[in-house]
Amino acid sequence: MPESLWEGVRRRDRRALARLISRAARGQEIDTIRQLGPPQKPARVIAITGSGGVGKSSLIGKLIEPLRQRGRTVAILACDPESPLTGGALLGDRFRMGAALDDGVYIRSLAACSGRQAIADHLDAVIRLCEEYGFDWIIVETVGAGQGDTAVRAWADLVVLLLQPETGDELQWEKAGVLEVADLIVIHKADLPGADRAAQQVRAALELAGGTIVPVILVSSRTGKGIAELLDALESLPSKSRRGDDVHAFLNEAQQELHRRLRDPAATSLLALWRSGRIDIHEALRRLWELTGSPQP
Ligand SMILES: Nc1nc2c(ncn2[C@@H]2O[C@H](COP(=O)(O)OP(=O)(O)O)[C@@H](O)[C@H]2O)c(=O)[nH]1
Ligand SMILES: [Mg+2]
Incomplete structure (x- = not known):
């Protein structure tokens, strides 16, 4: 992950923006970008x-x-x-x-x-x-x-x-x-x-x-x-x-809700449980949903 490029974009460095756009347009960094959540x-x-x-x-x-x-x-x-x-x-x-x-x-x-x-x-x-x-x-x-x-x-x-x-x-x-x-x-x-x-x-x-x-x-x-x-x-x-359609709008909001809960300190051990296969995704989602999540930083 080219961390400095991200810092560059936030510093409003054109060349960093251009380079990250090139990567994204090629299908790179897509997950990272998605994980940014909704823009400030x-x-x-x-x-x-x-x-x-x-x-x-x-x-x-x-x-x-x-x-x-x-x-x-x-x-x-x-x-x-x-x-x-x-x-x-x-x-x-x-x-x-x-x-x-x-x-x-x-x-x-x-x-x-x-x-x-x-x-x-x-x-x-x-x-x-x-x-x-x-x-x-x-x-x-x-x-x-x-x-x-x-x-x-x-x-x-x-x-x-x-x-x-x-x-x-x-x-x-x-x-x-x-x-x-x-x-x-x-x-x-x-x-x-x-x-x-x-x-x-x-x-x-x-x-x-x-x-x-x-x-x-x-x-x-x-x-x-x-x-x-x-x-x-x-x-x-x-x-x-x-x-615009309902499915996308719903998924979008649901993702924000999930992101908020994933910031809860307890989410880390929950994810570890899921990673190790001791709980499945349904159980992980159920438990995650019960976390309040931390306030937005
Ligand atoms: N008469 C007229 N021609 C225009 C106008 N705007 C663009 N054109 C012409 O339409 C053609 C296509 O323009 P372009 O902006 O490349 O279209 P695009 O393919 O939709 O991006 C060019 O030859 C322009 O000069 C306008 O307001 N009036
Ligand atoms: Mg054109």
Whole structure:
């Protein structure tokens, strides 16, 4: 266990963060990261999804500067090894120069992190590392149109779906799961014709589906239209419980309860009993549950 890397992350050392992220993305340190338990300061984790070319990278690039102006630190995880964000291509010259000095922004591309479980697990760990470092916001650019890809729910507080006018995306809106997974829908490239109509169609589709009506916001990364409104919405929308489905939410809380009890001084001998095979896991859990646990340090 590279202890110094952990200390580095807590000291806000970029290189330590980068190295631990590389390890986590390869599936190393996953258990250690899991054992950290819930973060002291949870970040707001936002997934930006939408099909390729809809403008996810462009939009994220536009969010950085106003976010910094609002005093937020932000980590951006681009699930695209060739993301134009990492090269700084989408960040304005002025910002790019400032960014080198600004330790409130961290941009990192990762190999594809779609809905596949193993990779989503690693993404979870990478997010947790960024939380340990202390970022206020973590924005993840995900690949794919999110068709039925409810996996994002497992790690995102808010899911933003980008659609654009007139590209045949309309056909996909009806597909189960695409709109449902989103907490906020952006009609992107609102500088193009047809954006208003697209917004109307989406609103109609949402009403038809009958679920919660999510905000639909017109945004153009090219002109800046709607960026402030989008940020306001992202700041004010209530976080869905991360690990959104009931099973994950339950397991998450149960794990916290177990961690609390494991800090009880009596837990050590209990674990030794279990390790030696003298009690089985059911008996160990039963006894562990009776411990009060120590107060949070
Ligand atoms: N008209 C218009 N084009 C945009 C806008 N934002 C991005 N684009 C263009 O859309 C293309 C894809 O953008 P990109 O951010 O790479 O999309 P991604 O694949 O979803 O990350 C690029 O050619 C951008 O210049 C916008 O607000 N308006
Ligand atoms: Mg992109």
